[in-house]
Amino acid sequence: MPRTAEGRSTPTLPDVARAAGVSTATAARALGGYGSVRPETRRKVQAAAADLGYRANGLARSLITGSTDTIGVVLADIENSFFARALRGIADTAHAAGFEVVLVNSDEDLDNERNAVRVLTEKRVDGLVVCPADARDISHLRTVHDAGIPLVLLDRRVPRLAADVVGIDNHAAAQEATAHLIAAGHTRVALLTGGDPSLAAALQVPDLVGVERLAATTVGTRAAGYRDALLAAGLPVDPVLVSVEGFHRADAAAATHRLLGLPEPPTAILALDSLLALGVLQALRERGLTCPDDLSVIGFDDAEWALVSSPPLTVVAQPVYEIGAEACRLLLRRMHGGAHRAVRKVLPTSLIVRGSVGAPARTRRSPASG
């Protein structure tokens, strides 16, 4: 039993009631703001509560009311600015509605995610926002959904699960970015997916056929957009230019080094998130190359630094904060309202053209020798 420094155990409602000379029920009403209480009684109780340093026990309250005013959020990694911004959108919206947020990082690991979902539901969160790590196994999400616990998916769609989803049109966004590079004259455009190596097989299919059915939907759908832009321009899809080497900055840098070391290196690169783009720029510096002279670059997400890199980075901007906010709004709606059909909300993206895309240099010439 928790005790203060002086040895008193923390005061409870009966203690307050006793001190105020009323019943527990009345004390509860006076402090909880429900039922009806005489103003004078209320003051008496409030005074007693303040005097004792009473602090309501939310656990007991939640146990009986059946709601915790808390939502659970499962993201890959809060250090990634995409998730940090999305979480801010979620948290602000939740907070305005009187909810707190419990956060778990999954690190894109399915086991972590499963565990997180279990723990959060045991803690009886009123709803869940999840950015699913792997669409291939969603049994835990199905369980949650079937148990009637409000669930909204963030950024990534999962087939055969009737939950609300908030995201962007990944296919169109990737296609637009790729088309922009092609329009600048590029014919060898690399794709940095940041995907897990376990996806390599699916992404090394000739011509990326069927890649849109790929497990981690964001990567799959964007890869399909990339592919379709190339095909629409009559360009070949070269599996060698598709990198699936992990989602850390160092992975992206390594992938860039590999790509630039190819006999026929790419002249442009599309990085599927801002951290990967950062890795590309870093690798260019390490090689003493410059952008866009030696390599044109487009990244996903308008990172805070995109304006101050040299050159400023051309990006596909997503309304990240709004994605989070909208996810939370859908969740709140589902928590209050009845069981309407699953909503699929697609928010607009925009290609922000800055200085990192130029015409290709003389091709067929190893940049390492220039």
Add this chain to the structure above:
Amino acid sequence: MPRTAEGRSTPTLPDVARAAGVSTATAARALGGYGSVRPETRRKVQAAAADLGYRANGLARSLITGSTDTIGVVLADIENSFFARALRGIADTAHAAGFEVVLVNSDEDLDNERNAVRVLTEKRVDGLVVCPADARDISHLRTVHDAGIPLVLLDRRVPRLAADVVGIDNHAAAQEATAHLIAAGHTRVALLTGGDPSLAAALQVPDLVGVERLAATTVGTRAAGYRDALLAAGLPVDPVLVSVEGFHRADAAAATHRLLGLPEPPTAILALDSLLALGVLQALRERGLTCPDDLSVIGFDDAEWALVSSPPLTVVAQPVYEIGAEACRLLLRRMHGGAHRAVRKVLPTSLIVRGSVGAPARTRRSPASG
């Protein structure tokens, strides 16, 4: 009462016990992993639980065990990479010890922080990590501390509160950075504090006398370090060069524009966090100036982009992740162990020299005209 789609109410322990043909107590032991249960009984109960889709109610459990296995974290803004990284350190450490994390953004606002602390304690978190917004009013923190709830302060010290603190030696770090600029030949060094305008008065004192006693201790202590470096070099402390214009990127950009528009503009600037440094670089671009030719810059925190800006940014690097991790470790220790004396943990910083500091250009000449 929560019900599944099929109309069943969510199963409870008595339901499982009934299905398994044992008492609630035995079912609880079998699933909770405490007490002793015959292996065969355990299997029977587990089967029944799985069959019914039983999910333990953590609220009831916490109500009786007296612990929620949850810690509360109150930070200024999770979108700020400093806090995101620190939170990651906290969360990883907490998670490894079996704790979840509830996060609240205070936006450096005292009322928000007060509220957050109240709500979190009502939710009966087992401990709190707080980055206090304002050291001038800490009554809510004192209440928490006096109630015997484990509390660790992150990054900022608060006078007259015997709570554990984790941070860096702000005075030394700022002094070292300032001295580095002076050693490069600069005599007019500006300071971008990112402080709240309410601190302006305290920071506009001639020679920054007594600034170390300033409310938001990080700003105050760093300003004192800056001051002492100047004084040690026999240089004057010019209040005009001390900016207190808010902690957003745009604030920093505006402040930079103001400073560069002065009759005698600074030739170097020390920005007290990475977002502020970003604002400085952005303002330089907007003016068509280059760093370090027109202005030398040092920032706090080794941001992810510090390597790819042009030029790469010289920074005071803090072990941010470790600050968070250590804060959580202290909290865990205090949650388990007895009431030992308050610990003050100071982690080392390092000045990482890159390209953003050079010799001052011809002074006494408005850069705008150059």
Add this chain to the structure above:
DNA sequence: AACGGGTTTGAGAACGTTCTCATCTATTTG
């Protein structure tokens, strides 16, 4: 056959609230 010590089990209290329902008072209405 009785005993002793350990393991396994069950009944019921406990945690600290909110909720239900009945009672009591004050006030208005017919």
Add this chain to the structure above:
DNA sequence: CAAATAGATGAGAACGTTCTCAAACCCGTT
């Protein structure tokens, strides 16, 4: 003046676990 109505209060159940304590059981020993 009786009756109806609304407001304020209290007693006790309920939420779903874990904890306490006593009883039942098992097995080997005397």
